[in-house]
Amino acid sequence: MMRGIKETFLEVTRAVFPLTLAVVLLLLLFVGISLNNLISFLIATILTAIGMTFFLTGVKLSMLPIGEAIGGDLPKHNSLAFIALVVFLLSSFVAVAEPNVSVLIGMIDSALQGSIDNNLLVISIACGVGILMVISILRIIYGTPIKYLFAVIYSFILVLSFFISDDYLAIAFDSGSVTTGAMFVPVLMGLGIGIASVLQDRSELDGFGLVGLATTGPIISIMLMGVLSS
Secondary structure, three states: OHHHHHHHHHHHHHHHHHHHHHHHHHHHHHHOOOHHHHHHHHHHHHHHHHHHHHHHHHHHHHHHHHHHHHHHHHHHHOOHHHHHHHHHHHHHHHHHHOHHHHHHHHHHHHHHOOOOOHHHHHHHHHHHHHHHHHHHHHHHHHOOOHHHHHHHHHHHHHHHHHHOOHHHHHHHHHHHHHHHOOOHHHHHHHHHHHHHHHOOOOOHHHHOOHHHHHOHHHHHHHHHHHHHHO
């Protein structure tokens, strides 16, 4: 476990250090910052790196194996309805728990001053993820080529883009991108790989592409919300 924490800390450091250095240089050269504020920023950065280290270590040690275990067990029940229900609930709850979603909701609320209900946005994102995850899992089970699914989904998104305002269009695509966070990806990738690994005529590679498909769920759900609001 300690080795895993050390490796994760090095990964976080490599990711955070260049960004921190760039921000410090910008603050010193162009913005101007007091010594106390600079020290506060550096302390907050260190705490962020430590927090991310423990968070990502927990995800690697628990969430990914849990996703694979659940995915490997679901096909044994021989019930598409049961598989669809579990996948929908699991992916929806993971989307709600994703920290990036909370950040996005807070930014939207700040920018639009509460003109869009936060709970409605969260439910819309969660349901969009859940429905697309169910479709993605059924794609694995039935062996449907992923390129056809992407073609249909993005064609639908393109059509919807002509019927919504610019605000909803921007929010829709950002809501899709935030569902690729540290909580979301390990669980759902593990779920897909777990299901694909126990199906006799599938390879584990069939479990990939789930995240790409799942990110289109919030895009479509927010777009539909924009169409209804107009």
